[in-house]
Amino acid sequence: MSEHFQVVVVGGGPVGVGLGVALGLRGISCAVIEPRSTLSRIPKGQNLTQRTMEHFARWGVVEEMREARLMPKGYAIGELTAYGNLMSEYWHAPAGRELVRSFYSQDNERLPQYQTEMVLRKKIESLKSVNLMLGHVAGTISQDANKVSVEISREDGSEKRIITGDYLVGCDGARSSVRDQIGIARTTQDYEQTMLLAVFRSSDLDEKMKRFPDRSTYRVIRPELEGYWQFFGRIDVPDGWFFHAPVPPDSKLETSDSLGLIQQAVGHPVACEFEHLSFWQMRVAVANEYQRGRIFIAGDAAHAHPPYGGFGLNNGLEDIVNLGWKLAARVQGWGGDRLLESYSDERRPVFWDTANDFITSRIKRDAEFLHRYNPERDRAEFEAAWKGRETDIGSRFQQYEPNYEGSPVMFGPQGGKNSAHGVHQVKARAGHHLAPVALSNGQLSFDALGQGFTLIALDADEAQVKALADAAKALSIPFDILRDTRTDGREAYEASLVLVRPDQYVVWSGETLDRPAADLLRHCVGLT
Numbered sequence: 001m002s003e004h005f006q007v008v009v010v011g012g013g014p015v016g017v018g019l020g021v022a023l024g025l026r027g028i029s030c031a032v033i034e035p036r037s038t039l040s041r042i043p044k045g046q047n048l049t050q051r052t053m054e055h056f057a058r059w060g061v062v063e064e065m066r067e068a069r070l071m072p073k074g075y076a077i078g079e080l081t082a083y084g085n086l087m088s089e090y091w092h093a094p095a096g097r098e099l100v101r102s103f104y105s106q107d108n109e110r111l112p113q114y115q116t117e118m119v120l121r122k123k124i125e126s127l128k129s130v131n132l133m134l135g136h137v138a139g140t141i142s143q144d145a146n147k148v149s150v151e152i153s154r155e156d157g158s159e160k161r162i163i164t165g166d167y168l169v170g171c172d173g174a175r176s177s178v179r180d181q182i183g184i185a186r187t188t189q190d191y192e193q194t195m196l197l198a199v200f201r202s203s204d205l206d207e208k209m210k211r212f213p214d215r216s217t218y219r220v221i222r223p224e225l226e227g228y229w230q231f232f233g234r235i236d237v238p239d240g241w242f243f244h245a246p247v248p249p250d251s252k253l254e255t256s257d258s259l260g261l262i263q264q265a266v267g268h269p270v271a272c273e274f275e276h277l278s279f280w281q282m283r284v285a286v287a288n289e290y291q292r293g294r295i296f297i298a299g300d301a302a303h304a305h306p307p308y309g310g311f312g313l314n315n316g317l318e319d320i321v322n323l324g325w326k327l328a329a330r331v332q333g334w335g336g337d338r339l340l341e342s343y344s345d346e347r348r349p350v351f352w353d354t355a356n357d358f359i360t361s362r363i364k365r366d367a368e369f370l371h372r373y374n375p376e377r378d379r380a381e382f383e384a385a386w387k388g389r390e391t392d393i394g395s396r397f398q399q400y401e402p403n404y405e406g407s408p409v410m411f412g413p414q415g416g417k418n419s420a421h422g423v424h425q426v427k428a429r430a431g432h433h434l435a436p437v438a439l440s441n442g443q444l445s446f447d448a449l450g451q452g453f454t455l456i457a458l459d460a461d462e463a464q465v466k467a468l469a470d471a472a473k474a475l476s477i478p479f480d481i482l483r484d485t486r487t488d489g490r491e492a493y494e495a496s497l498v499l500v501r502p503d504q505y506v507v508w509s510g511e512t513l514d515r516p517a518a519d520l521l522r523h524c525v526g527l528t
Contacts, residue, residue, distance in 0.1 A: 005031045005131070006331045008150055008165035010138040011172030012036070014045065014113055015299030015316040017120040017132070019169060021059050022324035024127030026451065028331060031163055032124070035155055037135045042276060043199060043235045043242050045113035046216075047077065047310030049097060050104035051433070052317050054446070054504070057106055061123050068115040070236040071216065077110045079217040079393060083375075083386065085267030086208065086218060086232075090375070090383075092390040093213055097397050103424045105436045105446040110216055112235060113313060141168065141181045141295070148294045166331050169296045169323065171316075174285065176301035182292040189360065191282035191306075193228060194251060198243040198258045198277050199235070204270035205262075206238040220265045223374065227367030228282070229308075230265040244307070246282075253279060282306050284355040290319075290344035298323060303351040308359045309396070315354065318402070319347055325502035329525055334476045339409055339526025346404045346418050353420035358400060365392075398424065404505060405431035409526050411508040426492040428456075428509040434500050437489050445482065445490075449500055452478025453507075453524070456498040458486035464497060464513050471517035477525060478502075499524070 007023055009016045012034025020032040048056075048065070056062040066073075077097070083090035097108050124132050139151035139160075148168040153160040170178025179186075209218070219231035230245040245261045258277055263269055284305045290297055299316030323343045329335025369389065375382040401424050405416025412431040426435045436446035445456060453472065457465045465481060472479035484490060495509035499520075507524045522528045 003031070003161075003163045004147075005029045005163065005165045006167070007031075007327055008148060008163060008168045009033065010141075010150065010168065010170050010178050011176075011299075011301070012121075012132065012134065013171065013173065013299070014116050014120060014313060015320055016169075016171030017117065017124055018055070018059075018317050019171060019298065019320035019324055020124050020130045020132065021061075021120060021127065022055075022320060023328060024124065024130035025059060026325070026328040026332075027129055028328050030130045031133060031165070032130065033133045033136050033138045033150075033152055035135065035137050039114040039117050041112075041114055042197075043112040043114075043233070043240075044307065045116065045313035046110050046233065046235075047314075048109045048111070048116070049310065049314045050101060050106050050108045052314045053106035053109055054104060055317055055321055057447070059123065061119050062106065064119045064122070065111065065116065066109060068119050069109060069111040070115065070240070071110055071234065072237055075110075075216065075237065076214040077108055077216050079219060080212055080215040081219050081221065081389075081393075083220075084222060085220055085265055087267030090386055091212070092386075093215055094390050094393050096393045099398055100401075100424050103426070103433070103435045105444050116313075138172070138177065141178060143168070143182075143294050165294075167294045167296065167327055169298055169320075169327075170301045171297075171299045171320070172301055174300040174304040176297060178295065179287060179297050179301050182295050184290075184292055184297065185288050186285045187288060188286075189284040189355070191228075191363075192249065193282040194247050194249050195228075195280050195282055195306075196243070196245045196247050196251075196256060196258060196261065196277070197280060198245075198262065198272075199275045200241055200243070200262075201239045201273040201275065202241055202270050203239045205232070205241060205266065205272075208266055208268060208270065221366055221370060223370040225370075227363040227365075227370065229366075230261065232265070247279070251279065253277060284360065286348065286351055286355065290348060291341065296323060296340075296343065302347070303355070305355050305359055308362065311354050311358065315351060318350075319343075321503050322347055326526075329502075332476075334478075334525060336526035336528075338528075342407055342409045342526060346407050349406075349418040350402045350420045354400075354402075358396060358420065362396070401432070403429075403432045405429075407431060409507070409524055410505075411520075411523070428493040428495050428498040428506045430506050430508050432506055434498070434504050434506050437492060439482070439484050439490070440488070446504065448482055449504060450478065450480030452480065452502055453521075454480045454482060454500045456482045456484075456493070456500065458484055458490050458493065458496050458498075460496040461512065467513060467517040468497075468499070468521070471521050474518065475521055475525070475527075477521055 080093040298319040401422030405412035
């Protein structure tokens with residue numbers, strides 16, 4: 001007899017385990033299949049955004065994440081850019097993600113992915129409805145009109161058996177077996193650039209960095225690198241580092257001068273004790289669809305890009321927060337198939353914008369700048385242009401505001417599109433993340449949201465509130481109400497009624513209902 005779960009997750013990295021947590025907290029029975037019993041020590045996925053920390057807060061692990069950091073508490077997370085090398089007179093370290101802090105309920109954080117996974121694994125073990133199957137491999141997958149079946153075994157091929165699920169989600173990385181088995185193709189942009197990754201210890205490097213304000217990432221741009229970076233990241237203080245750098249395509253790891261590249265980027269001899277060396281390829285790859293029947297993909301299985309800007313893990317976690325509540329709605333009977341289809345509709349355009357406009361375009365802009373300006377040709381011209389670039393980092397984060405204005409289950413503006421481009425505002429806009437404001441009791445509105453839909457009613461007509469509550473009850477939609485006055489900063493929402501869905505995105509707002517309450521809610525959960 002096969003074991004049956006409501007959702008089967010293939011891949012137990014941070015995205016897969018995160019989905020298990022998100023589903024388990026909603027009482028959904030879930031199996032998470034993961035070959036690794038131990039965690040990799042490669043320090044990737046370190047920059048966790050304010051939005052990601054909101055997820056961890058709602059999952060009840062935000063303090064555990066902050067305690068798991070390897071960096072000192074309060075250490076600066078931003079980046080620094082230098083021209084030529086880190087000993088250059090030309091460098092800037094402007095504000096970054098802190099510029100949008102007020103639009104989120106949490107501070108951002110920095111810790112290696114293996115620390116994040118450690119905390120999530122501990123959390124998932126506390127959830128009775130979730131079975132984390134470490135040391136197991138997913139094999140052949142099939143689906144029919146009613147279920148998905150997957151063959152699993154131990155890594156050595158023993159203990160083969162079949163488990164089934166109402167739905168399956170592939171969170172099994174860029175080389176996803178799930179994606180390949182269901183025949184989803186990817187569109188790729190290959191930069192044809194090989195990169196070195198070095199993980200090392202160096203107290204010498206820490207000493208050199210004391211010339212700068214505290215930062216966690218240091219990038220070097222050089223004319224001959226064609227817009228690609230040499231960049232260092234702190235793993236811990238004082239001497240834990242990683243380093244990425246472009247290398248020629250025919251490079252061999254065993255003959256590559258990793259120390260020479262590090263010293264070139266630093267601009268001074270430094271001693272290094274290497275812990276890991278590898279090559280990786282610069283490319284963007286996005287799946288042409290994120291769903292095939294009862295099977296979905298998320299995280300690197302759906303989209304992969306270079307580790308520029310800290311978008312990778314954060315985007316993967318946003319995938320599963322978007323998908324998780326929709327799967328729960330469907331298996332619990334209050335969401336429709338149209339709701340599940342909206343996952344791909346909403347998330348794919350955001351990732352394409354991220355790849356094209358926040359990664360690829362940044363590489364191109366750097367290359368164009370380096371070709372156009374050079375202090376050896378015209379020092380004054382270069383210095384003026386260099387000063388003009390100083391706010392580039394901050395402006396990128398201010399413009400990065402993923403939204404679902406064009407979603408088929410939102411009430412966005414006419415002509416709205418799903419996009420990574422937006423403007424951070426407190427105003428409650430359909431398709432946008434809810435910004436926090438203080439309630440009369442001192443709690444933030446964002447932190448008071450329920451696990452289902454939440455209606456924020458600010459001096460609202462009680463008949464309107466009751467109509468929505470009654471319609472939600474009739475449709476079995478989990479529904480909470482936050483009542484407060486429309487004063488003391490809450491008027492910034494510019495609406496008496498703000499309807500927020502379970503992933504904390506505003507789905508509708510207004511002064512009064514412009515359609516029957518049941519019709520509004522049925523649209524939001526994909527029943528129309």
